[in-house]
Amino acid sequence: MPFSIDDIISAQKELDKFRSKMYTHKNSSDHERFIFPFLCGSYFTYRKIDVKRVVSIAKSVSKDPSYLDIGCGYGDFLEKVRQYLPKAEGMEKNVEMFFKLGRYKPDYIKIGDAYNEIEKKYDVIFVGWMEPGVDYRDKIAEKTDIIITTFDKGGQCGINGGCEFEGFGYDKVASWVTPSWIDVNTELMNKYYSKISDDIIKSLSELRGAHNLWYVYSKPKYKEKIKEELRKIETDNHANPPYKHEKILDECGFKIGEILPAWPSVELWKIKFEE
Numbered sequence: 001m002p003f004s005i006d007d008i009i010s011a012q013k014e015l016d017k018f019r020s021k022m023y024t025h026k027n028s029s030d031h032e033r034f035i036f037p038f039l040c041g042s043y044f045t046y047r048k049i050d051v052k053r054v055v056s057i058a059k060s061v062s063k064d065p066s067y068l069d070i071g072c073g074y075g076d077f078l079e080k081v082r083q084y085l086p087k088a089e090g091m092e093k094n095v096e097m098f099f100k101l102g103r104y105k106p107d108y109i110k111i112g113d114a115y116n117e118i119e120k121k122y123d124v125i126f127v128g129w130m131e132p133g134v135d136y137r138d139k140i141a142e143k144t145d146i147i148i149t150t151f152d153k154g155g156q157c158g159i160n161g162g163c164e165f166e167g168f169g170y171d172k173v174a175s176w177v178t179p180s181w182i183d184v185n186t187e188l189m190n191k192y193y194s195k196i197s198d199d200i201i202k203s204l205s206e207l208r209g210a211h212n213l214w215y216v217y218s219k220p221k222y223k224e225k226i227k228e229e230l231r232k233i234e235t236d237n238h239a240n241p242p243y244k245h246e247k248i249l250d251e252c253g254f255k256i257g258e259i260l261p262a263w264p265s266v267e268l269w270k271i272k273f274e275e
């Protein structure tokens with residue numbers, strides 16, 4: 001089920017409470033985005049490197065690419081992408097979350113349901129969310145040659161809990177792993193907002209997970225060009241300086257290249273290219 005407006009309003013009340021009572025730490029304003037991701041940030045615990053990767057994928061097809069972020073929410077990630085791709089748009093089906101909370105809705109966020117209201121073709125479509133049990137991969141496949149998707153390993157996406165697009169005429173091009181907001185949230189709460197001892201915090205941190213998967217798909221003709229552009233990003237150090245909120249990820253043990261004891265085969269943010 002998508003969030004109901006009542007859920008969003010009660011989350012806003014909790015946020016107001018957090019601001020008035022729990023703003024105890026000097027970085028509380030940066031913590032907000034991981035504690036209230038929908039209202040203050042994004043469910044993707046992204047860094048600038050993620051934005052740069054997305055941008056370079058889009059630029060591998062066109063100098064001024066069209067781009068659609070489906071289920072963009074209030075558009076935190078989209079805003080960052082628009083700094084490099086000014087034509088980027090979002091689609092969000094919940095109109096109430098803007099108007100009932102008095103939040104500004106920019107023109108580049110269209111209200112609509114990706115299931116049947118994507119009106120034109122885009123160079124790239126970013127699919128950050130599909131409700132469990134809902135599957136409109138075929139609709140997306142009609143509208144683009146390149147898909148970037150990010151979803152939780154726990155599976156919130158599509159009928160079988162997966163957002164794979166191989167069956168729709170795409171090749172998988174590359175993938176990487178980032179922490180999910182819940183992993184970061186747990187660390188933050190333990191570290192700054194709980195009265196537990198340092199030893200316990202340390203032992204709990206051994207359980208850190210990282211479950212957000214980013215997959216890039218394209219029609220076969222774009223695959224090699226996308227890989228080439230992505231490789232440039234890895235070597236050119238384009239992602240500096242980092243976003244301010246990235247220091248929280250560092251502090252909570254989710255550095256670029258970090259290997260988590262609970263998942264030793266994965267290096268965070270390390271890109272894996274497909275043959």
Ligand SMILES: C[S@@+](CC[C@H](N)C(=O)[O-])C[C@H]1O[C@@H](n2cnc3c(N)ncnc32)[C@H](O)[C@@H]1O
Pocket residue numbers: 002003037038041042043044070071072073074075077091092093094112113114115128129130131
């Ligand atoms: C989990 S939130 C993620 C919001 C945002 N992308 C972020 O990073 O925080 C999922 C959003 O997708 C929207 N959504 C769900 N199904 C949709 C659909 N079929 N078409 C457009 N938006 C949809 C929901 O209303 C919600 O705002």
